[in-house]
Amino acid sequence: KIPSYDGHRETTFGMIHPIRPFYSTLIRVNPANPSSVTDFQCDVCAGDVPQPTENGTVYTFKIRDDVMFHNGDKLTAQDVKATFDKIAFPQDGVPSSRKAYFRMLDSITAPDDQTL
Numbered sequence: 468k469i470p471s472y473d474g475h476r477e478t479t480f481g482m483i484h485p486i487r488p489f490y491s492t493l494i495r496v497n498p499a500n501p502s503s504v505t506d507f508q509c510d511v512c513a514g515d516v517p518q519p520t521e522n523g524t525v526y527t528f529k530i531r532d533d534v535m536f537h538n539g540d541k542l543t544a545q546d547v548k549a550t551f552d553k554i555a556f557p558q559d560g561v562p563s564s565r566k567a568y569f570r571m572l573d574s575i576t577a578p579d580d581q582t583l
Contacts, residue, residue, distance in 0.1 A: 475554050476562040493528065493547060511542060513581065528583040544577035551575050 469482045474490045477483065494516055497506040507516045513529040520527070534542040553561065555569035577583050 475550070476564055478564045493551075511547075530581045530583060532581060541580075543580040544583040545580070547583050548575050548577040 469486075470477055470479065472482065472486060474483070474486055491510065493511065494507045494509045497503065497508050500506040509516045509528065511530055511534045513531045517526050517528055519525060528544075528547075530542065530544050530547060532541070536542060551569070551572075552575060554563050554565050555572050555575070557563040557566060575583070
């Protein structure tokens with residue numbers, strides 16, 4: 468039995484494998500170059516994966532304005548921020564099995580609908 472359908476908290480194969488197609492990541496390894504540790508793609512970004520600024524501590528993503536949820540609502544930078552906040556900075560009592568992967572984050576901001 469699948470413990471829950473929350474892909475941010477579950478780690479069991481029984482959940483991750485069948486539910487994976489319903490989740491998307493902000494960046495992913497370029498499938499044309501899977502052995503690279505530096506070649507990434509951003510499917511929801513306007514343009515390329517951003518380069519770091521401020522000595523590698525800041526990344527600014529521009530979210531495309533034509534990405535929609537299944538119900539037709541537009542994806543915004545605030546939606547992406549909410550997802551990463553749930554993973555990296557979960558509220559008390561909210562489990563996050565991937566929180567440790569984001570320890571280097573100080574903050575996530577979304578000053579407008581397309582900027583993260």
